[in-house]
Amino acid sequence: MQHRYIPMTDQDRKDMLETIGVNSTEELFNDIPQKVRFDGELNIKPAKSEYELTKELTQLAEQNSHTKSHTSFLGAGVYQHYIPSIVDHVISRSEFYTAYTPYQPEISQGELQAIFEFQTMVCEMTGMEVANSSMYDGGTALAEAVNLSAGQTKKKKVLVSKAIHPESMEVIYTYAKGFNLEIVEIDYQNGLTDLEQLKSELDEDTASVVIQYPNFFGQVEPLKEVETMLEDQKKTMMIVSSNPLALGYLTPPGEFGADIVVGDTQVFGIPAQFGGPHCGYFATTKKLMRKVPGRLVGQTVDEEGRRGFVLTLQAREQHIRRDKATSNICSNQALNALASSVAMTALGKQGVREMAELNMKKARYAKKAFEAAGFETLHEGPFFNEFIVKLNKPVSEVNEQLLQKGYIGGYDLGRTSDGYDQHMLVAVTEVRSKEEIDQFVKEVGEANG
Amino acid sequence: MAKEQDFPVIFELSQEGRKGYHLPELDVDDINLDDEFSNEYIRQENPDLPEVSELQIMRHYTALSTRNHGVDSGFYPLGSCTMKYNPKINEDITRIPGFSMIHPYQEESSVQGALALMYDLQESLSEITGMHSVTLQSAAGAQGEWTGLMMIGAFHEANGDHHRTKVIVPDSAHGTNPASATVAGFEAVTVKSNDQGLVDLEDLKRVVDENTAALMLTNPNTLGLFEEHILEMAEIVHEAGGRLYYDGANLNAIMGYTRPGDMGFDVVHLNLHKTFTGPHGGGGPGSGPVGVTEELAPYLPKPLISKRDSEEYFFDYDRPKSIGRIKPYYGNFGINVRAYTYIRSMGPDGLKQVSENAVLNANYMMRRLETEFELPFSQHCKHEFVLSGKNQKKMGVRTLDMAKRLLDFGYHPPTIYFPLNVEEALMVEPTETEAKETLDEFIDAMIQISNEAKEDPEKVQEAPHTTVVDRMDETTAARKPVLRYYRED
Numbered sequence: 001m002q003h004r005y006i007p008m009t010d011q012d013r014k015d016m017l018e019t020i021g022v023n024s025t026e027e028l029f030n031d032i033p034q035k036v037r038f039d040g041e042l043n044i045k046p047a048k049s050e051y052e053l054t055k056e057l058t059q060l061a062e063q064n065s066h067t068k069s070h071t072s073f074l075g076a077g078v079y080q081h082y083i084p085s086i087v088d089h090v091i092s093r094s095e096f097y098t099a100y101t102p103y104q105p106e107i108s109q110g111e112l113q114a115i116f117e118f119q120t121m122v123c124e125m126t127g128m129e130v131a132n133s134s135m136y137d138g139g140t141a142l143a144e145a146v147n148l149s150a151g152q153t154k155k156k157k158v159l160v161s162k163a164i165h166p167e168s169m170e171v172i173y174t175y176a177k178g179f180n181l182e183i184v185e186i187d188y189q190n191g192l193t194d195l196e197q198l199k200s201e202l203d204e205d206t207a208s209v210v211i212q213y214p215n216f217f218g219q220v221e222p223l224k225e226v227e228t229m230l231e232d233q234k235k236t237m238m239i240v241s242s243n244p245l246a247l248g249y250l251t252p253p254g255e256f257g258a259d260i261v262v263g264d265t266q267v268f269g270i271p272a273q274f275g276g277p278h279c280g281y282f283a284t285t286k287k288l289m290r291k292v293p294g295r296l297v298g299q300t301v302d303e304e305g306r307r308g309f310v311l312t313l314q315a316r317e318q319h320i321r322r323d324k325a326t327s328n329i330c331s332n333q334a335l336n337a338l339a340s341s342v343a344m345t346a347l348g349k350q351g352v353r354e355m356a357e358l359n360m361k362k363a364r365y366a367k368k369a370f371e372a373a374g375f376e377t378l379h380e381g382p383f384f385n386e387f388i389v390k391l392n393k394p395v396s397e398v399n400e401q402l403l404q405k406g407y408i409g410g411y412d413l414g415r416t417s418d419g420y421d422q423h424m425l426v427a428v429t430e431v432r433s434k435e436e437i438d439q440f441v442k443e444v445g446e447a448n449g
Numbered sequence: 450m451a452k453e454q455d456f457p458v459i460f461e462l463s464q465e466g467r468k469g470y471h472l473p474e475l476d477v478d479d480i481n482l483d484d485e486f487s488n489e490y491i492r493q494e495n496p497d498l499p500e501v502s503e504l505q506i507m508r509h510y511t512a513l514s515t516r517n518h519g520v521d522s523g524f525y526p527l528g529s530c531t532m533k534y535n536p537k538i539n540e541d542i543t544r545i546p547g548f549s550m551i552h553p554y555q556e557e558s559s560v561q562g563a564l565a566l567m568y569d570l571q572e573s574l575s576e577i578t579g580m581h582s583v584t585l586q587s588a589a590g591a592q593g594e595w596t597g598l599m600m601i602g603a604f605h606e607a608n609g610d611h612h613r614t615k616v617i618v619p620d621s622a623h624g625t626n627p628a629s630a631t632v633a634g635f636e637a638v639t640v641k642s643n644d645q646g647l648v649d650l651e652d653l654k655r656v657v658d659e660n661t662a663a664l665m666l667t668n669p670n671t672l673g674l675f676e677e678h679i680l681e682m683a684e685i686v687h688e689a690g691g692r693l694y695y696d697g698a699n700l701n702a703i704m705g706y707t708r709p710g711d712m713g714f715d716v717v718h719l720n721l722h723k724t725f726t727g728p729h730g731g732g733g734p735g736s737g738p739v740g741v742t743e744e745l746a747p748y749l750p751k752p753l754i755s756k757r758d759s760e761e762y763f764f765d766y767d768r769p770k771s772i773g774r775i776k777p778y779y780g781n782f783g784i785n786v787r788a789y790t791y792i793r794s795m796g797p798d799g800l801k802q803v804s805e806n807a808v809l810n811a812n813y814m815m816r817r818l819e820t821e822f823e824l825p826f827s828q829h830c831k832h833e834f835v836l837s838g839k840n841q842k843k844m845g846v847r848t849l850d851m852a853k854r855l856l857d858f859g860y861h862p863p864t865i866y867f868p869l870n871v872e873e874a875l876m877v878e879p880t881e882t883e884a885k886e887t888l889d890e891f892i893d894a895m896i897q898i899s900n901e902a903k904e905d906p907e908k909v910q911e912a913p914h915t916t917v918v919d920r921m922d923e924t925t926a927a928r929k930p931v932l933r934y935y936r937e938d
Contacts, residue, residue, distance in 0.1 A: 003799050006806050007884035016813040025805050028829050029706050031675040036712045044573045047796025061547025063562030068546040090510040098519035098535050101732040106916035110517030111731040117459050120933040124496035136588040139777035170774035178634035251492050275553030275778025277734030300926035302919040307455040312926040319624035323637035328591045328628040335730030346469040348500040365477035382485050399556050411554050434476040
């Protein structure tokens with residue numbers, strides 16, 4: 001059957017085989033030894049027509065509860081936010097999404113400039129001097145930052161707060177293995193990193209300290225105190241993982257002397273899509289510019305003196321350095337970085353603060369509403385848009401009931417965090433209305449018994 | 450400083466007070482947040498993002514898109530990248546709310562449709578590659594390579610083979626291979642190619658020893674040639690206790706003809722954004738699933754998607770030997786949905802036709818171009834081939850110049866100066882989705898450029914002539930890096 005993605009007709013094939021000088025396409029595969037040939041048909045489902053496949057997969061998708069069918073209070077690193085309509089219109093331009101890495105700058109100025117603008121926006125958000133073109137996601141960006149700190153300081157010990165995203169912690173362990181790093185987990189107290197323990201573990205062998213700001217429990221870590229602590233260990237690097245939206249309100253890590261700031265720009269224009277693809281960002285200081293993993297776009301001029309952009313400082317990268325490379329990353333998340341750029345541009349200087357504050361105000365309203373309904377909430381300190389509600393029964397039981405009522409409940413903290421069995425991490429973003437919050441509190445109360 | 454002739458960056462369009470957003474209303478108590486925070490944690494100056502209207506944003510990015518070449522814009526024969534057509538139905542399916550608006554931490558009962566899709570994709574990729582099981586967690590090819598090597602490392606370690614620290618990589622391999630070996634904690638060792646462009650078996654025997662952890666290979670290799678002695682190679686490596694790693698960058702050449710598992714490979718990574726039409730997105734996001742033999746399956750990253758007898762799908766975290774988690778959540782689901790849609794659009798017969806026609810197209814172009822360009826390896830190629838610009842270089846025209854001249858014809862040039870073992874290399878991969886007319890027009894352009902090299906070399910040396918900018922000063926870009934925009938005031 002002639003497939004719609006394959007244009008060659010029988011006549012084309014005949015003409016082409018003649019030019020090649022063979023009788024059949026089969027002959028072109030004669031170099032594959034008979035012993036390894038695959039005979040017969042692959043045991044996968046038969047092809048479906050465009051209409052039938054769309055119908056089938058739409059029905060499959062409808063088996064899932066999603067944020068159009070349900071009202072969600074689930075966050076824990078992935079959030080439902082306002083996505084301006086223009087975002088999808090821009091990233092649907094096929095000149096962007098069907099292009100590859102901009103190796104030929106003359107015909108890739110669009111992509112290169114978009115990345116340059118993204119780098120600028122990430123610098124602005126984080127208060128850092130340099131940002132790369134993006135990473136796979138916030139978790140792997142953090143793990144790469146840890147590896148970079150070890151390579152740069154020639155030290156093997158890394159102090160990681162247990163109040164970071166638990167899956168980022170797991171990824172750090174996997175990435176660190178190839179470099180034989182020693183990961184020391186720093187416990188939390190009342191939802192914040194235990195600074196006493198951090199201080200006692202910090203020594204001259206410490207490559208870096210890793211903190212999330214705001215942390216996994218939504219709490220705002222006192223970065224100022226971490227900065228002060230590191231004054232005695234000048235070589236130890238400070239690595240901060242941040243939800244960039246929170247930095248619309250919070251003092252950016254760059255102002256607390258962070259050496260590397262990473263995170264995920266999913267909050268800006270990228271749908272949850274079951275956890276990926278999202279878009280990691282990686283920001284650092286000028287001093288570390290030549291150590292950054294991944295692609296960097298730089299401004300330059302052409303032969304006529306016109307401003308333009310190119311991939312630059314490629315001597316850092318895997319395809320040049322081969323086995324001397326410190327990271328093997330080739331791709332970036334260009335299309336998602338573009339989505340985030342468009343969303344950040346739409347929000348602009350005022351909107352990004354307004355959106356951060358909306359999250360904070362609505363989250364505070366929700367926290368008070370839970371308290372007024374008789375729930376115990378945690379913690380006491382300043383927080384961004386997430387807080388913890390203590391339940392009487394397993395969170396998954398409550399969540400199953402909430403699903404029936406049209407809600408996607410919060411994150412089951414007991415799954416991953418010690419001491420938090422039957423605690424739900426509730427996220428409230430700008431898209432939740434007062435009415436939805438009130439109703440949710442009521443439904444959680446009923447499900448909780 | 451911006452000149453009149455410069456295309457504006459978005460920050461240069463900004464005017465204080467302009468807005469491009471409309472947020473939901475504040476319908477709860479308006480409290481003073483600043484009371485809660487000590488001053489040093491309250492941002493004093495807003496990030497300097499652009500202030501522009503919605504139309505300005507659309508015009509800006511639409512204009513940028515016209516300054517970019519994609520597969521939909523024109524032929525894109527970039528070798529080793531498989532720049533094939535990206536079907537539009539894939540884009541539609543991935544945007545269905547039941548796929549795009551689901552959260553990774555929802556109860557399993559509420560995402561059975563997504564899990565079913567992932568499970569079937571795992572199964573399909575296992576079948577296509579001839580492997581026992583597949584993880585979808587890896588975000589890209591490079592991450593897949595590293596994941597595969599970490600698994601091989603964990604396997605050797607579990608067997609007490611701590612001395613297996615070396616990963617063998619052909620001299621023609623992509624730079625990512627040795628880089629992946631290094632970041633996975635191995636030492637990369639090079640094996641030479643012979644004069645047919647294939648791995649030199651004698652040299653392989655020389656470098657393989659009791660310290661060998663793995664051999665990494667693409668097959669067809671980076672020259673587009675099938676490693677005919679793959680079984681002998683597998684035997685040499687396996688005899689010595691090493692494992693075989695398949696870099697799936699070139700899978701587009703062999704689907705339905707042979708499978709890495711049947712060739713003796715133990716680990717395979719795939720680039721779903723190449724063979725399986727997840728778009729390249731200007732450099733990502735991609736997706737790089739990894740398949741393994743039964744022996745290595747216990748080491749796969751967790752979780753895997755499994756199915757209970759009750760037909761219910763679940764995340765299987767109970768995998769004590771797993772190398773752990775390589776990425777938050779479950780991989781680039783959005784790209785995996787596109788790849789799944791593609792596989793279901795093609796079926797077994799369609800996938801075989803893909804490889805058949807990809808190979809046909811490449812061989813046709815190669816035979817027509819070898820009359821004008823040096824062809825270092827003359828056997829049939831698979832899905833791509835490598836030419837050398839040696840002849841043209843004698844006339845003072847370098848491969849870079851010819852690549853730039855191709856831009857004037859509306860083409861993205863082939864991959865150049867790779868692989869490293871061919872002088873002035875031009876690596877052409879047409880893919881199966883291009884029509885014969887397109888191939889013929891490109892071939893004519895290549896021949897014309899070669900003629901220009903003889904008759905009017907300056908025309909080629911000074912190319913491109915028609916693009917929005919000329920060749921860029923890359924030296925200054927690297928010496929005095931400007932990596933972000935600064936306002937002029």
